[in-house]
Amino acid sequence: MMRRIDLRGGTTPDSGPVDYRAAVPRAEVDVEAALHAVRPICEAVRTRGVEAIAELSQRFDGVAPEDIRVPASALADALETLDPDVRAGLEESIRRLRTSCEAERERDTVTTYGRAGGATVTHRMVPVGRVGLYVPGGVAPLVSSVVMNVVPAQVAGVGSIALTSSPQKDHGGLPHPTILAACALLGVEEVYAVGGAQAIAMFAYGAGPCERVDLVTGPGSIHTVAAKRLLKGVIGIDSEAxxxxxxxxxxxxxxxxxxxxxxxxxxxxxxxxxxxxxxxxxxxxxxxxxxxxxxxxxxxxxxxxxxxxxxxxxxxxxxxxxxxxxxxxxxxxxxxxxxxxxxxxxxxxxxxxxxxxxxxxxxxxxxxxxxxxxxxxxxxxxxxxxxxGLSVRAFLKSVHVVEYDRDALGEVADHVVALAEAEDLPAHGAAVRVRLVTEPGS
The missing domain is CATH 3.40.50.1980 (Nitrogenase molybdenum iron protein domain)
Structure with missing residues (x-):
């Protein structure tokens, strides 16, 4: 059933040492080719919003929901009818992942410089403002991906979380009910019935009730990956999975x-x-x-x-x-x-x-x-x-906050001026000197 690759010996007579990275091939996945397919999809969502999403959902999923946002009642109903064993499994998965995420959450650090301690650099960890989480629902309803995306975002302190998954013809144009139940269990209220490249474009540009996001995470099909590559820069992405x-x-x-x-x-x-x-x-x-x-x-x-x-x-x-x-x-x-x-x-x-x-x-x-x-x-x-892999860090930004008093600036001023002159940027040095040759407020 499985082919064999014999790397014993580690060398070949003709070419010397084996390149192990090339010796074990991977599936051929041409994201560049998929870009040609997703570009018009993303442009349609950018220019026509929900109207384009409805057309694309009908074409690719065989169903177009009347409203792309999942109603709160559907989330509540899904949780109420969830199999108790599945709920118990989700609750334990959430508990364990939340524990590890809280343990890895980075804290702010402060470094002090100067003889009198008048200079500080604070390394602040700031959560991303708004994120869009993508959960695949095509071949299999990956309910576990709800947990894996949502929990680290919540622990990071993200203030606005939106989640989307493909509309399902068998479920009235809504995402799979197990996915909806997991969202309800985690307290995620903003959920959309949109899949594929159009979902990434919805997050990137905003459409209808969905405001644009800062970061998109989650795995998906090659077209989802291609859309993430195409829109990287408009939005941040976790990876091209x-x-x-x-x-x-x-x-x-x-x-x-x-x-x-x-x-x-x-x-x-x-x-x-x-x-x-x-x-x-x-x-x-x-x-x-x-x-x-x-x-x-x-x-x-x-x-x-x-x-x-x-x-x-x-x-x-x-x-x-x-x-x-x-x-x-x-x-x-x-x-x-x-x-x-x-x-x-x-x-x-x-x-x-x-x-x-x-x-x-x-x-x-x-x-x-x-x-x-x-x-x-x-x-x-x-x-x-x-x-x-995805973690709390993916949902955090690092911001340096620099605070120096006059004496602390004076201690390092000559170094700043010397480096500014070395780069032929004398105004950089002047911005330091002007603070030291005049009294504050004069």
Whole structure:
């Protein structure tokens, strides 16, 4: 079912050391090509607002709600009829994520300079004023993404939160009721039935009852990603999240049934999802293959899963040892990385590039998707080598507040003037000197 890539030896006779980043391919996702499709969509929303959104919803979702804003009664009804077990799961997910978010919330810091302490630089953490949160509702109603987007925004102190998800033909043009119930549970009252690129444009430009936002977060389809790229600058964005991916670094101590189940769990998302096993053990590779055949056959979305596992972006990668395996997974920079090895914590501590790392046999990625207390909105496509997952920090801005008295300015004035002259910006230096050669108010 899964192809094998043999990287043992680490070199090729013709080209020398293997480029591990290139050796493990990803799904082909052409965001640039999608830009051509989303540009007229975004322009239509900018110029025609709700009228354009209704037309686009009818075209892409097969339904156009009479009012793009979800009524408060629909939110209340969704929560009232929510399955008690699902509600309990959401409440625990919210509790755990809120706890970790509150622990990471950065506080203001003050640094003092000068002999008399007359100079301070305060590093203020200021929440973004208004955010738009996107929750996918196409292939699957990702209710967990409501939690993952809303909770860090609330902990950051964002004053205005709007959330949107695709209108569903089967639910009267409203988003999926489980998504609405999660919004109600979290106290999010401003919810819209708009999906795709038109939703990002609605947030960027404002339309009808939806005022423009400062920042948009949340995963989505390639057209949603393309719209975020196109409108970046008009709005801030968290990331350009592509198809989901899992890498598992495992040795002979790993349980093949666990590894197979975890590879399947991510392949369940999308036919473009990537599932990669990196191992020095041919025996484990064979056992995982056998488990995949057995488990895929028994799961609900077997066709989708089989397509993802047999596609170019999924593979079993054979390496000489765990050292080489660590180099491979670090180069791959997976959205989700599992370490199922002997002394897993020690290997995990050496990982530099991953959206989130799951350590040991009892920390599957699906735990992080729902109730680990971590966030599942994570960098994809190798972006974990330079980017982080969604957190409270994404909803905060850093502002430096500088306060100096006359004596403190005098202590550093000569340095400012010298540097200003070095840059041939003498007026910069003059703006300091004028304060020191005259008395205040004269």
């Amino acid at each position: 592509g198809p989901t991916e899992i890498a598992v670094l495992a040795d002979d101590t790993a349980d093949a049934a666990y590894v197979a189940a975890d590879l399947i769990s991510q392949a369940e998302h999308d036919v473009l999802a990537a599932s990669v096993l990196v191992t020095p053990s041919e025996r484990l590779a064979d056992d995982v293959e056998a488990e995949l055949e057995k488990q895929v056959f028994a799961t609900r979305h077997s066709d989708r899963i089989r397509t993802a596992l047999s596609a170019v972006q999924s593979a079993i990668v054979l390496v000489d040892d765990l050292e080489q395996g660590l180099a491979v997974v670090d180069a791959y920079a997976a959205e989700h990385l599992e370490i199922q090895t002997e002394d897993a914590a020690a290997w995990a501590a050496r990982v530099r590039n991953a959206g989130a790392v799951f350590v040991g046999s009892f920390a599957p990625v699906s735990l992080g998707d729902y109730c680990a207390g971590s966030n599942h909105v994570l960098p994809t496509g190798g972006c974990a080598c330079h980017s982080s």
